[in-house]
Amino acid sequence: MPSTLRKITSEPSLITIILGSLLLFATTFEEEIGTKLVKIYLVMAVILLFMYFLKKDIITTEIQQKEGNSADSLLWAGGTIIVFTSLYSLVNMVFGRAAEAGQTAFQSFFSALVKFSGIDFSQLTPVKYYLFGFLIPITETLTIISLFIFVAWLFNVSATNLKDPKVHAIILLICTAFTYFHLKVRGINNNIDLAMTFLFAYLSLLLVAKRKEPESANEFHVGTNLLALKYGV
DSSP states (O other), X not given: OHHXXXXXXXXXXXXXXXXXXXXXXXXXXXHHHOHHHHHHHHHHHHHHHHHHHHXXXXXXXXXXXXXXXXXXXXXHHHHHHHHHHHHHHHHHHHXXXXXXXXXXXXXXXXXXXXXXXXXXXXXXOXXXXXXXXXXXXXXXXXXXXXXXXXXXXXXXXXXXXXXXXHXXXXXXXXXXXXXXXXXXXXXXOOHHHHHHXXXXXXXXHHHHHHHTSSHHHHHHHXXXXXXHHHHOO
């Protein structure tokens, strides 16, 4: 069973699941899911597939899937969710956004999902949970991890050496691109929420560099989105 689970959660399996699911949505659930959304993440999935073959044949990296670390990864992901939600409350309080001072990070995430997708979330069907709670966060996280690994390889930087300022410079670059994506494509135009989007990506890549594996970052993003769907309404 552990070996089967490891195969299911491996990068090639996840990319296959992402591509297959998005193609299914594109051909079967166009009105429900929206063609624009599917097209955006299909492009990401193609990038992931391309990066997978590059990492297999050309790029070398210390960031790899590990065996038997699921409990540790869940613990790190859970701790990062707590840190992130605490920072969200702190930023709101410091910047005095009174109208939203009582808003949680999950409510903010949920509002962004509604604005971006244009989908009716009055009923959270299994399809919506799957799409927004698993498929989208996994796709986004694997994409920024792949870009992180690629840029680090391009400039001969060890992606796991957090003492090297170049690593943090690369992380900042990827986080800026991630934030710009959310600004231009996902329509988040609130300064504080953009700052938290940047921080979200930064925490994700710190997890990757620290843990030398993608699982905890994936679980951090999936966990945050699932909590947003459950408690953000």
